[in-house]
Amino acid sequence: MRRVKAERFIKGQQHPPHPDPSRSRGAGPLPRRGEGETPRCILIVAACFGLLALSRNLSAAGAEAPKIDYVEPLRPQPFARDTDVIWYDDFDDDRRQLAYAEKSGNTTVEVRLGKQGKSLRMHYPKGHRGIGNRKLFFGDSPVYPDKTVKPGRHFTDVYWRIYVKHPRGWTGGSPAKMSRATSLTSARWQQAMIAHVWGSRDSVTLDPASGVRGAGVVTRMYNDFRMLRWLGNNPSSPFPIHAPEEAGRWVCVESRAKLNAPGKSDGCNALWIDGLFQTDRKDLDWAGSYVRHGINAVFLEAYWNRTSPATQSRYYDEFVVSTEPIGPVYAPPNPELVKTPSAGPGRESTWEAEIAVRLDGEKNRAVRMYSSSTRRQRRRRWGPAGTVTVGEDVWGEVVWKSRTISGDNCRLKVDHQNGSFTGSMSNHRRLDPGKVYFCRLRQKTSSADWSSWSNWHQPFQTPN
Template sequence: MHDVEFTMTKIYAAIGFACLTCFSARAVAQPPQVPRIDSVVMADNQPHQDDPAVIWYDDFDLPQRQDQYPEKSGKLSQEVRFGTTGVSLEMAYPRGSQGIGGRKVFFGDSPTNRRQTLRGNESFDDIYWRIYVKHPADWKGGGPAKLSRATSLVPPGWRQAMIAHVWSSGEALTLDPASGVKNGRVVTTAYNDFPNLKWLGNKPASQFKLHGGEGLGWWVCVEARAKLNTPGTKDGINQLWIDGRLEAERRDLDWRGTFAQRGINAVFLEAYWNEGSPVDQARWIDNFVVSTKPIGPVVCSTNPTILKTSYNGPGQQHSWQAEIAERDSRGAVVGEPIWRSFITQTDSNQVTINTETGEFLGRLSQSSSLANDTSYLIRVRQRSSNGQWSPWSDWHQPFQTKTAKEESPQ
């Protein structure tokens, strides 16, 4: 009997040891978290600075630029930046608060803040606005309700003929267009006069989760468009691109009926969180552009520097690798990668695209730089000190290279 008990004890011990060994092996084999490209180093001169289609451009680096906002709040952050230099606009969310931070730009036929109204002798029926947004990797609570809006302000006061809201929908973003016109007349009596607004549809929302999962921890390009309808015709448009891909749109909109006395004349960046933030946290905004034509991502040199997000996973970072591929007009990858970095065994999270750090492939196999005036996407993976590679990230963080004229010395 004692022999049987002793034998069973050994069997149970062996099973326990085997389970512990399997568990330990699984723990050791756990791969790192999938990284992202945090940002790229932009060219010193962005085309938005000289483009006649651009109404407003602000990278938040020039103090005098901030004085041109009629209304502004929120501090500029030197700790969180797009690329390796400059500052960003911080949207702060102390626990329980509805957010601190914002900027208001007035242009065209805006009836308010005329002394600081941009291009005040024009009227705009079709505009695009772009920002880059970064949430920390440990962001909590989903999306603050407000991110940005374009609107048509009508006197007296701040009555609104239309509003193109870019708002959160859980962890996603959505468009929530609204009209303040009825029978050819503006019926709103004040700003945000919700009872007198006609809501034109807030679904579907984006597939991309800006406020969770894939959207956290790196700079994400968000661009929107609002095109007013031809007076008397339901042909208005509202569109949203995230990370260079069309994520939501509303067509055949009746923004303003037959009303034609005012165009779109203001864009606001906003922090407002209806329910309040569940914890102390912040998000950041940079590279703000308002234009009459599509804007797209930032422009870089043909040998740009890319920055990876910080390592997250078991052990420490051992190495990482990035690939670059061309991007089509819909935001999709074209063909195979045209540059692949060598496996970078370094603590640094940045690399410059050249022949010393990687290999040009395909049609660029004889090149020492990327092609001019071309749009690209990046993907990245990282390896832990236990030898495990993460999966490759999705293709993301689009950028455009300079034209040959822009690249050549002046």
């Protein structure tokens, strides 16, 4: 069945003007020596002073703060046996890929979240729109009934999560499509609603849409844009997931779609990235009074409307669909941190890490560490007794500090031998169970002082 692929186009960035060409031979007489010409020795001395000043500025600025590529996941993840979970796929088992009714693209061992396993490669040849997708059907889906997960169930509130990695050197900003949840209502792929998670420059946005009027579905096919009612695509996420500063590590992206009660405007759509709330759409009239079908499909996508400017790939891993908040990966109580390589300047000599526990106990609720109006990270500061605050809100407490680690080691186990437990976990030998934690790093290179600390990032949770 043919389905529309080209969706919305995102305005591209304009290239800066080319520099003016050099003076041509016929542009006029050259000045005589001494007429407007700076002596060569003065130019050499000035250049030397300029290089010295630049070197001093680089040293004063410090090295680039590194990040945690990933926290080694617990195997197996508890999602695999959680009764709230509709679907879990770490892309390690090739037989599991046969459960997807529609799919393209391959899994790979070249890039993965953990020492073992695979990830799903979304590949973008230069000038192409991308290769890679997974289409999951569940519940009361009328499409591919023989491939439906949890058949016959009616879901009105669904969370879905993936980890996304853009390798260093990623270019072009955001591919248009990342994922979506939808309510399919017939074998013709008519849709009652769609919860799009789409690219927006360097960020991600939500773009919910309704295919219902009153109690009837008005869409005639998949992506029937002429009949959809768009419910608002602003504001987008302040987290720049497609920007160079976030490339080279795995980032957790979780979304929620909750249908409205019949005849009411109380639906919602929400987004969390890297364990922190980003943006939402509230008071949605998503499905009018239509109740025959619930949310019954989640698609992972690669489609790039304007095509990729270079041959490159990004990667998805740890795909979960659930009826409850999901949160980040589970890790052991003595987790292993895996650091991104140093980007300089100079050769990395040493680095340090800290772990903070989230105090509100939630997996992915409420805490805003970014201002959606400015798209810049809100200032974090130290509060009383080693707590971490955002604005006036205390959200975390530092509970472990590493010793200084050699730059030759990119892996670090969180235990009493490699650092010290502090605060409420003083005298502990492992992290407390049932908590959500965040990491931050700093490094020192051969040509610079200590970098500033990275932002708190790469959350993980410990099992009960």
